[in-house]
Amino acid sequence: MTNCGISRWDDPAAINKALKNLTDQPIWEVSDDYYTNTILKYYDEKCKASRAVYEESKDYIPGGVQHNLAFNKPFPMCMAKADGAYLYDKDGNRYIDFLQAGGPTILGSNYPPIREKVIELLNECGPVTGLLHESELMIAREIHRHMPNVEMFRMLGSGTEAVMASLRIARIATGKKHIIKIGGAYHGWSDQMVYGLKIPGSRGLLESHGIPKQAYRLTDEVRPNDLGMLERMLKRNKLTGGTAAVIVEPVGPESGTRPVAHDYNKGVRALCDQYGALLIFDEVVTGFRVALGGAQGYFGIVPDLTIFGKIVAGGYPSAGGVGGKREYAELMAAGLATGKHRAYVGGTLAANPLSCLAGYTAIREIERTNACEAAGRAGDRLCDGLKGLIDRYGLPFVAYNQGSIVHLECTGAMSFDFSSMNIAKSAIGLLKNKAMMYERKDSMERMGAAYMANGIVTLAGSRLYTSLADTPEIIDEALGRFEEVFRHVKKTDKGLLK
Ligand SMILES: Cc1ncc(COP(=O)(O)O)c(C=O)c1O
Structure with missing residues (x-):
């Protein structure tokens, strides 16, 4: 099959076993010292413009952001520029973008050939x-x-x-x-x-x-x-x-x-x-x-x-x-x-013509550039690199990918399953499970904050989309930044059923 982004299919049983091992353990996360003195300091000192926008947004926008994925700890970054593999916040900080707006930008952000067609159309007949x-x-x-x-x-x-x-x-x-x-x-x-x-x-x-x-x-x-x-x-x-x-x-x-x-x-x-x-x-x-x-x-x-x-x-x-x-x-x-x-x-x-033409142009460009395959290769490289780092630092984290959809589970917050639980009979069990899951979700967001402060935007701290714009050099740069975070991860006593 041409232009296919999936080069391998991991056995779900092996992934689920690794995820079970992750959720059987207490949470591993960046240490309090690193979080307070490095991560939060970054937000305090380098993200003043983002903070100002967010503080005012809270008065006008429910939760201060319009999109669930934009709510990042300790406060959401306000993005001002998007270009290829990178996003730039209002303070001018540069990030490698693995959120990709939640998935649509497989050609990279603000891809010029689409933008040009859209501008032409707007000039001609409006949106x-x-x-x-x-x-x-x-x-x-x-x-x-x-x-x-x-x-x-x-x-x-x-x-x-x-x-x-x-x-x-x-x-x-x-x-x-x-x-x-x-x-x-x-x-x-x-x-x-x-x-x-x-x-x-x-x-x-x-x-x-x-x-x-x-x-x-x-x-x-x-x-x-x-x-x-x-x-x-x-x-x-x-x-x-x-x-x-x-x-x-x-x-x-x-x-x-x-x-x-x-x-x-x-x-x-x-x-x-x-x-x-x-x-x-x-x-x-x-x-x-x-x-x-x-x-x-x-x-x-x-x-x-x-x-x-x-x-x-x-x-x-x-x-x-x-x-x-x-x-x-x-x-x-x-x-x-x-x-x-x-x-x-x-x-x-x-x-509307705008979405149709942008979509049509995107599909043509994906075909011309072989973007699914390129993004998939970047996803494989990122996933392999993450697995290497997880091994090197002896962490229980789990990385796997389906081509350009890369999963990095650090807390297993998304891995629970109530299917075999008799919910009607076990209201207390459910409450305890919910409390434990929220603890893990909180920790996942803390990891997300650490990635962001190291110049990497993720989807809620646990998913990474790769794109045509992600060259091997960019992926390697990202892996260096992940390593900086993983170096500071410690086992805690949180995240188990009490
Ligand atoms: C698999 C899947 N289906 C449906 C939707 C909903 O799409 P939308 O956000 O455009 O309403 C999403 C959004 O992320 C999705 O991931």
Whole structure:
């Protein structure tokens, strides 16, 4: 396969064993002395402009930032410039950017060929007219070229919206009711999908405050990597309205934080066929990242519907879309005249020329530059380097990657699983688990602060996206900075169940 960013697939059992070893131990983190006298000192002395913006933002913006990923300890950095592999904060400090805005900028930040096309378009017709623009056709045709089973594509405003649309299509197409998701997966923040967020088995417990139970009554959760449990759920649902769709993140829940076996998706496809459910691939992260043909190209699986986001708008706003087989995708344009029910979707700025042209240009550039492969090579180099450092310093940390998606688990905050816990019977156990997980999350953020103070931006201190801009020299520079942090890590007595 050309332009594929995944050169190897680690055994999930080995990764899970290493993660279990990590969570069986107390937390290892940067020492109090280093944190107070070096890290916090950096923020105090070198980040005064960021702090000033944040202090005022707290009065006007809930939490002081507009994005969950921007909330970094001890306070969020205010970025002023983005260029290739680097970000620069308002005080002029330079960082190697492994957050990549949460994934969209696989070509590097503020990539000139996209910017130039966008400026041309803005000069010509502005960002939006509300009517058809040729760029809408260009991106739909381009996606079909790389993912042939995406016969039709509808651009939307975000991955969250695209997931909502796909569930509606699946219910109309199958006439069935239930949706099965994989525990811990992220499919955006719609009422139905916050169920089972982050922690498998957490069902409606952790993040679903403010959502009526009825909204997720027909959402079911199964344990990652467990085809037996999926089949039992499909069987059980037959008695209560059937399963309209199984939705997966193809490299595993939470962007592969919970890795799956290489043939897992094949098993899911077979079960969907057996039980008459649609298979939805959520490729918001993986589309045009793990390969130009997405995870579906890499695994050789044909999903019924595919969800897009992030790279689909080339790092520009309004990044979302749903596509798939004609008979399903067409339902978004059904209605009385067609004799079929319509899956109603829309949005004032859906399919604006700006996002479509930026996305189209990005996909063309990814193809021209072989960006998935280059970013994947950078991810392998980063991951191998991190593993080397972890060994050298005798740390229990776990590093693994799916090409340009690199995971660095220092506290295991994301590795818990409530699936086998009888939550109804063990409220106290749940509370204790929550307290312990928050302690680990807190520590993960402290590690994130240490990376940031050493010039590395991560996604919440535990995930790193690499891009075309990450040359071997930049990766090696980053590894030197990670080493500086790891040198100061000590075992604590925190993070175990009390
Ligand atoms: C796998 C996956 N699906 C859906 C979404 C939601 O996309 P958006 O943030 O554009 O709503 C995300 C966002 O990170 C994601 O990672």
